[in-house]
Amino acid sequence: MNGVIVINKPENYTSFDVVAVVRKLTGQRKIGHTGTLDPNATGVLPILLGNATKAQDIVPNHDxxxxxxxxxxxxxxxxxxxxxxxxxxxxxxxxxxxxxxxxxxxxxxxxxxxxxxxxxxxxxxxxxxxxxxxxxxxxxxxxxxxxxxxxxxxxxxxxxxxxxxxxxxxxxxxxxxxxxxxxxxxxxxxxxxxxxxCGYKLADSITLDNARELAEKGEISGHIMQTESLFESYRKIYVSEAQSKRFSNGGELDMARTALSRSKPEDKEKIRVCDRQGKFLGLGIADNESNQLKIFKLFLS
The missing domain is CATH 3.30.2350.10 (Pseudouridine synthase)
Structure with missing residues (x-):
């Protein structure tokens, strides 16, 4: 499983306790969270699963x-x-x-x-x-x-x-x-x-009890948001099949041959890159000197 599940952390649980519960419920070994909540506090705790753990240090919204x-x-x-x-x-x-x-x-x-x-x-x-x-x-x-x-x-x-x-x-x-x-x-x-x-609200969350019930029914995956949701503040472009393959293999893209040719990004601006079917490939970073969209971070499964 890849993506983000937002838990409404209960009182008297550490953030690590919540991670341990979600790891058991999802069977995902690669797991983390975006910011500790004190044991006595409650509320929004985004849990990162699978390739979303790559975002732990680069989440743009920490408010x-x-x-x-x-x-x-x-x-x-x-x-x-x-x-x-x-x-x-x-x-x-x-x-x-x-x-x-x-x-x-x-x-x-x-x-x-x-x-x-x-x-x-x-x-x-x-x-x-x-x-x-x-x-x-x-x-x-x-x-x-x-x-x-x-x-x-x-x-x-x-x-x-x-x-x-x-x-x-x-x-x-x-x-x-x-x-x-x-x-x-x-x-x-x-x-x-x-x-x-990180841009997620209480309305996006589920309780641990909810998570346990969903896991028992085999429905917990329906409450996992895409990894891309962590980066909604960044603009998004769709690329061709050939460009998708090149980008996924670590190759930079000529911005003049993408949608960025119509709206030039700021230098070092981070861009969400998706294929024509909408699959999130990763983040590119604009290099205006070379007019290339370079790899910032890939999020391939």
């Missing part, structure tokens, strides 16, 4: 969207409700104060990665060091928050819900922790659901 719940007035070592409580504060905030503080977290911002994260420093995962009671110096990283909205906020419980769209590497826990610091009372994330990743 993500989340729905996150939070509570003010508490801090923990993990920045979420599942960690060890460090402090509690009796101060309260009004909804307008929360809205005003959130203005500081839109656009390009700097974040200090949490100690409980999968980032490697000198070959060691930060969360491994954190579990040993160690805290090391981390450098702030720039990330982009495209949109950040307060969906609801209950002043009595000091709890609310955020809707966030952001770039790769953004830590939602850190946004909430920084929000708490700005309000002078602390805050923790209490729930996290990833609603979109």
């Amino acid at each position: 993500k969207s989340y729905t996150a719940k939070f509570r003010l007035g508490i801090t923990t070592d993990t920045l979420d409700i599942w960690g060890k409580v460090i402090s509690e504060c009796g101060k309260t905030a009004a909804k307008e104060e929360v809205l005003q503080a959130l203005e500081n977290f839109r656009g390009e911002i700097e974040q200090l990665p949490p100690m409980y994260s999968a980032i490697k420093v000198n070959g060691q995962r930060l969360y491994d060091l954190a579990r040993q009671g160690k805290e090391i110096e981390r450098k702030p990283r720039k990330v982009t928050v495209y949109s950040l909205e307060l969906e609801d906020f209950d002043e009595e419980s000091q709890s609310g819900t955020l809707s966030i769209s952001c770039s790769k590497g953004t830590y939602i826990r850190t946004i909430i922790d920084d929000l708490g610091k700005m309000l002078g009372m602390g805050a923790v994330m209490t729930e996290l659901c990833r609603t979109e990743a």
Whole structure:
């Protein structure tokens, strides 16, 4: 099986746990995913099968969207409700104060990665060091928050819900922790659901229970999307039978003899290449100096 199956990851499963389940259900040994979700988080987890694993490092869309719940007035070592409580504060905030503080977290911002994260420093995962009671110096990283909205906020419980769209590497826990610091009372994330990743949405996903039922019926392949779906942001061209054979064998194509002659690509632009029947062959990369479409990555079965 080749392609992408999007799983709505359940709580208390690691991303590796989900990969292991899908490997067993599909019988596909070559398998991977496009970005880790914490065990306590739920939502969109694209699983790559077969030749789609070749895309793991070149997926063009790494933007993500989340729905996150939070509570003010508490801090923990993990920045979420599942960690060890460090402090509690009796101060309260009004909804307008929360809205005003959130203005500081839109656009390009700097974040200090949490100690409980999968980032490697000198070959060691930060969360491994954190579990040993160690805290090391981390450098702030720039990330982009495209949109950040307060969906609801209950002043009595000091709890609310955020809707966030952001770039790769953004830590939602850190946004909430920084929000708490700005309000002078602390805050923790209490729930996290990833609603979109790599261009796939929750509506594209199935649960693990769904996947198990489909596998038992022999119908799981009907829910595997084509590998090409990972690259829908790239333009697509169809090539002749001779060009298809040449490209599939690693040969570059004369762009003047393809549809690219009518709409010249930008130099180094990546192009989806399909045969006349619509079969996805792979990605080409435009070389305007030589006017050749060179091989970027082939996705042949």
